[in-house]
Amino acid sequence: MTTATATRTPAQFARARRWKAFRQFCHDFTTYRAGMxxxxxxxxxxxxxxxxxVIAPSWMLDVTKIGEPDKFAPxxxxxxxxxxxxxxxLWVRMVWGAQSSLLVGLAATAMSMVIGTIVGMAAGHFTGWVGGLLMRVIDFFLVLPSLILAIVLSSVLERGTLTIIIAIGLTSWAGTARVVRAQTLTVESRDYIRRSRVLGAGHWHILTKHVLPGVLPLVLANTTLMVGSAIIAESTLAFLGLGDPLTQSWGTVLKNATDASSASNGYxxxxxxxxxxxxxxxxxxxLIGRAVENILNPTLRKR
Incomplete structure (x- = not known):
């Protein structure tokens, strides 16, 4: 062992180990062509x-500034x-729509993952009536159609991008919570968790230092898969007219196309x-989610 290695603190060892794992993950990811x-x-x-x-200045969306309109030009x-x-x-609307759709998809997924991870870890860690109550809440949101609940929230709250993010984020976390709870139970059955309890570790220490690192790979893999669902949900809400009509999104473009009877008119x-x-x-x-899942899941990696 070198002198530099011997003088490292436990925190430095942990950072070096995480950095090595991250580099290995990046290397493994590059081997999946579909994910790349x-x-x-x-x-x-x-x-x-x-x-x-820069690509499409906002004035190009203003009908009063584009000159003589050429409607439904192929x-x-x-x-x-x-x-x-x-x-x-249409390409201008698609460029601006990408900004809105990606923002909603990523933000709503982040909210859903945070809620699902916290509730799932708590439901798996705490026993007794606390864990039972959390499981009943998870089951309630699982059996309740998330799209219907999102439509209700979008109808009640003021229309806008933030409303759609909240509606999707608050209705799509139950599946993640269920998966995280199962992983939490698996992690807490290991010997080092029992040793931590014997040594006097509290709930916060066990959850943040031991359980969270154990469930985080699963959460990251699930996050990449959930973004696509969130984008579809945003497009659905916008298509139903529950989005902000002043904000460009791909769902809004589809709604405008439907209102103009584009399918029957040949547009x-x-x-x-x-x-x-x-x-x-x-x-x-x-594709990214499947690649991440294959890398982080030892069973799938062996296959």
């Missing part, structure tokens, strides 16, 4: 969403993705392009 394809695609979409004000060299019912370039690009955008983004998150 999904990641590259999402990085491109993310860059486009971030640079939306895709061509002049109109890359065609135009909508107001003569606006195929108005429906096909936003539909494919949702499909490809959800597929990309799914």
């Amino acid at each position: 394809v999904g990641l590259i695609f999402l990085v491109v979409v993310g860059i486009i969403a971030i640079l939306a004000p 895709p061509s060299a002049e109109h890359l993705f065609g135009t909508d019912n107001q003569g606006r370039e 195929w690009w108005y429906i096909l392009i936003p539909g494919l955008a949702i499909l490809f983004v959800v597929l990309a998150f799914t």
Whole structure:
């Protein structure tokens, strides 16, 4: 053992071990071609969403500033993705819609994961009436249709992006909580947890120092899979008219296309392009989630 290694503190050892595990994870992830394809695609979409004000200035969405509108123009060299019912370039709406859809998907998933992780860990850690009560709450949200509850919340609260994030986040955490509870029970059955209790470790120490690191890989894998579901939920709520009509999103584009009877009138690009955008983004998150799950789950990795 070298002198530098001998003088390391336990915290430094822990950081070095985490950094080594992270580098190994990145190396393993690069071996999954499908996951890399999904990641590259999402990085491109993310860059486009971030640079939306530069790529497509907001004035291009203003009907009064685009000159003489060319309504329902099909895709061509002049109109890359065609135009909508107001003569606006569809590619401009898609660029701004990517910003809104990704924001809602990521934020709603983060809220759902935080709630599900906390409730699931608590339900698995605490015994007696506390754990039983938490399980009944989880079961209640599991049997309640999340989309119906999200529609109710979106109808009651003021319309806007924040409302959709809250509606999706508060209705989609139960599945994560159930999985985290099962993993918590598995982690707490190990010997080092029992030794910690014997040495006088409290609930907070056990949950944060031992249980959370044990369930975190499962949470991360579940998070990547949940983002796609959140984007679909956001598109569904916007399609039903529960989103902010002033905010561009792919669901809003689909709603406008339906209101204009695009399917029956032959305006195929108005429906096909936003539909494919949702499909490809959800597929990309799914590919990443499957790759992460295969890496973090020893059983799947052996297969």
